[in-house]
Amino acid sequence: MVYLKETSEKLWQKRMRFKAWVWWFSWLFSLSFFLLCWQEMTKDTMWVFVYDAPTQAYDLLDRMFPPRWSYLPSLLKPLWDTLNIATLGTLLGIVLAFPVAFLAARTTTPSLLFVRPIALFIIVASRSINSLIWALLLVAILGPGLLAGIIAIALRSIGFVAKLLYEAIEEVDKTPIEALSATGASRLQVIDYAIVPQILPGFIGISLFRWDINIRESTILGLVGAGGIGLELQASLSVLAWPQVILIVLLIFSTVIFSEALSAKIRKAIL
Structure with a gap:
């Protein structure tokens, strides 16, 4: 809780200031760690194949249908x-x-x-x-x-x-x-x-x-x-x-x- 000096009214906050900063830095660390892991995992990815994936998926599905019921x-x-x-x-x-x-x-x-x-x-x-x-x-x-x-x-x-x-x-x-x-x-x-x-x-x-x-x-x-x-x-x-x-x-x-x-x-x- 935080009090206003003039009116002495209580100003509600979800967290205390210290906890708010800890929460904020936790999210920042998590996001930075995720981006670091993403960069490490995708460093050898050939994005040209990723961009072409929808076309290849459609071509594969087209060759699959109709199923061979026999x-x-x-x-x-x-x-x-x-x-x-x-x-x-x-x-x-x-x-x-x-x-x-x-x-x-x-x-x-x-x-x-x-x-x-x-x-x-x-x-x-x-x-x-x-x-x-x-x-x-x-x-x-x-x-x-x-x-x-x-x-x-x-x-x-x-x-x-x-x-x-x-x-x-x-x-x-x-x-x-x-x-x-x-x-x-x-x-x-x-x-x-x-x-x-x-x-x-x-x-x-x-x-x-x-x-x-x-x-x-x-x-x-x-x-x-x-x-x-x-x-x-x-x-x-x-x-x-x-x-x-x-x-x-x-x-x-x-x-x-x-x-x-x-x-x-x-x-x-x-x-």
């Missing part, structure tokens, strides 16, 4: 493989993430000094590596095919599911836990009857959400040889078959919309 029957098997990669990978990831979450939660881990750090390391390692990179590594180890894609999706899903689940475990209501513990229930019985019923709805929602994400991610694993419709996309791109490319893109788009609607209905019905 190619659609050939995509049904790869699309089914993609759905299998996403579904089986999600199930495997959920099965592995469930115990990891209990080992990572402070309230259920057997050891805060040894077991919990290992569980947290598994979660961080899973979340740090993209499923495409997992697929690259697994294709090099296992060879190309659906198995590499399934395991890649599973390894990526462990960190996502386990992190959200162990946070939910730590936030459950402690009253049922204390009541069961007071009756002499074992640790496993407390988990089974006091914790699992509380986290089960959230666990189902997390699993469905991850499956929805994995549908999207599994569509591109074929680009590195992990099977699915991405393999057909890579083949069509390599021969510049643009009508086939746009058909595959439309099919992927439709599949993602369908999975989104299906997971929403399942969540609504179960939860």
